[in-house]
Amino acid sequence: MTLTQIRQGSLVLVDTARVQSRGALYVAQSRIRQMMKWIWLILGIAIANPILYLISVGIGLGGLIDKSVGPAGVDGVKYLTFLAPALLAQAAIQGTMDETVFPTIEGFKWHKTFYSMNATPLSGVQISYGVFLTALFRAFYTVVLYFGVMWAFGALESPRAWLAIPTAVFAGASFGALMQALAARLEDENIFFVVLGRFVMMPLFMFSGTFFPLTSMPFFLQWIGWISPLWHATELGRHLTYGHAISPTMLWVHFVFLGIMLVIGLYFSARIFTKRLAK
Amino acid sequence: MPNPLISARGLTKKFGDFTAVNGIDFDVFKGESFGFLGPNGAGKSTAMRIIGATSQRTSGTISILGKDPELHGPQIRAHLGVVPQQDNLDMQLSVAENLYIYGRYFGLSRKFVKGKVDELLAFAQLEEKRNAKVETLSGGMKRRLTIARALVSEPEILMLDEPTTGLDPQARHILWDRLFRLKEQGVTLLITTHFMDEAEQLCDRLIVMDKGSIMAEGSPASLIKNYATKEVLELRFGSDRNQEMGAKLRTMCERIEELPDRVLMYTEDGEALLEEIYAADFHPKTSLVRRSSLEDVFLRLTGRTLIE
Secondary structure, eight states, X not given: OXXXXXXXXXXXXXOHHHXXXXXXXXXXXXXXXXXXXXXXXXXXXXXXXXXXHIIIIIIIIHHHHHHHHGGGOBTTBOHHHHHHHHHHHHXXXXXXXXXXXXXHHIIIIISOHHHHHHTTTOOHHHXXXXXXXXXXXXXXXXXXXXXXXXXXXXXXXXXXXGGHHHHHHHHHHHHHHHHHHXXXXXXXXXXXXXXXXIXXXXXXXXXXXXXXXXXXXXXXXXXXXXXXXXXXXXXXHHHHHHOOOXXXXXXXXHHXXXXXXXXXXXXXXXXXXXXXXXX | OOOOSEEEEEEEEEETTEEEEEEEEEEEOTTOEEEEEOOTTSSHXXXXXXXXXXXXXXXXXXXXXXXXXXXXXXXXXXXXXXXXSSOOOOTTSBHHHHHHHHHXXXXXXXXXXXXXXXXXXXXXXXXXXXXXXXXXXXXXXXXXXXXXXXXXXXXXXXXXXXXXXXXXXXXXXXXXXXXXXXXXXXXXXXXXXXXXXXXXXXXXXXXXEETTEEEEEEOHHHXXXXXXXXXXXXXXXXXXXXXXXXHHHGGGSSEEEXXXXXXXXXXXXXXXXXXXHXXXXXXXXXXXXXXXXXXXXXXXXXXXXXXX
């Protein structure tokens, strides 16, 4: 009989205070372990995505655009430089969405793993934060890789361009937190995916000033950009990577908008997780 | 009498208009194997989720390890090992990883959990499957893994919700053997089941539940003694004649139950009763004398069989 086979009992072994302070990290650790099963696929997409977009739209379509607008450029720069910060933020948003929506539905519905986590000292709030932390981690390395590709394509003009990394992750966090809260409420995910893909993700991507300045759209469509985390992050990214002009007020507006979205998302996500687990 | 580990009074849980658990009282003592017996929908799983400090009660009181689950959920769950009715394993991770991450959820050190994983793989006879993805396991293996997972923190109370549903007879016996060993180590077991043989095998004491209420409480032997006779004579006359024959045989025994497929006659001596029946010129197609079981107790208490 080895030493471990002598029963000590949970009263001796388990330190609840420790779980209360680190629970979200334990959840994130196990989520990252799951992510590692797909890591080559995730990294492959994270690198292939910017290369394909930057070549086809940035250089291919961009070549035509640059020719027709002349030396003034789009917003004063090459089309590639204009486009890249938007795609950077989009990559962060896509990354956090994948890493919040799917694990949340899986945890509550597909494999019910959240219920097994909640049978331990972990609380609903900790499970919610743990999933969110993992999404942040994914957004971070996705954005860093994207940024590397942007650099290789010569799409960075400002020395403080690297600050676009945290602002993109910030946008991903805001959107991801809100999506996580929504996903936690879902009973039937099939309709959700259709609606999310066609009526949320697609319009956000097309109408957030991603491919052309928001102001060049008809005024009645510009609101899509205003409520879109992608537009706010894109504006910040453009400001940081090539010096796109933003008034100090708008700078604040972008940060505050993303901040409020993040807080609301996290609050409701934690609340909905707790309620659903206690049913 | 020592203080109970779990004590419930008037425990009630409602989902909208539906009352899943209707004012039940019970006490569970340390080292005991306590069962909830009843058909599907009796409220057993709901009661287990309240004891598991995850689902909140609508009214009544409950204390687990001296604490109120509504106020001290994590502190209580720290000492429970929960085996839910449905295996909610992490399908994408390996067998060993499932045990490992679960240990970490209890805040146990990496070193301790690594040692524990080896021990539990041996306990659950899954050593050869250590690195297999959970998706590839058979139903019995998944069940054993779920039980092993619940033991990673060496819980004071192990809660098993329908532990052997869906398992073949051999797998059930392996599981029962494992549960006996745990009981020998002083672990308190809480078991829900709709299998009477499982309840008889595993439980020191049990409550019989139906429609959210407790119908009876006691040891399997005392319940059988109080609510059934020593033996049962089962007769089959063919599905169209059971009802009619039951009416004719009613006076010959203490109690009779006419089921669609057979007639159950409750008596102290089954063989003697069978001889009387043949002597009276009745000719059943088949006959069987057996000892009374918890199934008969349930039938007596509710007028229905456990598995419908």
